[in-house]
Amino acid sequence: MALIRLAYASEATFDASPTKSGVEPNVARILLTSRRNNPKKGLVGGLYYGDNRFFQYLEGEERAVHELYETIKKDTRHRNVKTLIDEPLKERTFKNWSMKYVPVAGDVAAFLKRQGLSEFNPYAFDREVCEQMIELIRKSSHDDKLINHSEARPTAAPEAPVSSGVRMGLILAGVVLLGAFVAGGMLLF
Numbered sequence: 001m002a003l004i005r006l007a008y009a010s011e012a013t014f015d016a017s018p019t020k021s022g023v024e025p026n027v028a029r030i031l032l033t034s035r036r037n038n039p040k041k042g043l044v045g046g047l048y049y050g051d052n053r054f055f056q057y058l059e060g061e062e063r064a065v066h067e068l069y070e071t072i073k074k075d076t077r078h079r080n081v082k083t084l085i086d087e088p089l090k091e092r093t094f095k096n097w098s099m100k101y102v103p104v105a106g107d108v109a110a111f112l113k114r115q116g117l118s119e120f121n122p123y124a125f126d127r128e129v130c131e132q133m134i135e136l137i138r139k140s141s142h143d144d145k146l147i148n149h150s151e152a153r154p155t156a157a158p159e160a161p162v163s164s165g166v167r168m169g170l171i172l173a174g175v176v177l178l179g180a181f182v183a184g185g186m187l188l189f
């Protein structure tokens, strides 16, 4: 029973839907399926989705990995699947029996910057960058969270904790209260 590791790059066929939670709905469905299936097959690894591209890393028994890879390659939610790594593995390097996800947007942005990459393009990853990407996923402790790289970039100012309408109401209430105090004080003296 030989262990292997496999990594590939692919291109999503769907247009990313903007979401507030940061999880693209198609990717969230893939995540759910992976979490349901992979532990049963003793498969571990990680998935990263950004700039409409996927990078996935899998570890497990050779047959289980290759069987799943054949299924994944036929999936119409992506295309141009390019194998980056497919080789024997001495021992497992992931502790959890699930799929991991790159959680910290800042880490990924910093990682890409270090590589001189302006976008997430796993097709251009050489061996070294692949290993660093895997390490980034391995270190991730947020198994339940998937961050969409595109949404991870700072695009807009963070939302104010209270809406402008509520803020205006509070100001008005303050003015009315102040007026009441002043009027009350004038009555007393």
Ligand SMILES: Cc1cc2nc3c(=O)[nH]c(=O)nc-3n(C[C@H](O)[C@H](O)[C@H](O)COP(=O)(O)O)c2cc1C
Pocket: 010, 030, 033, 034, 035, 037, 038, 047, 054, 056, 068, 071, 072, 073, 075, 077, 078, 099
């Ligand atoms: C980028 C990508 C990664 C995927 N990764 C996995 C995976 O790790 N495990 C898995 O079971 N399915 C994965 N899938 C989904 C499979 O292609 C397939 O839809 C699924 O295994 C079918 O599972 P089901 O028979 O339980 O519905 C992935 C699909 C895509 C597009």
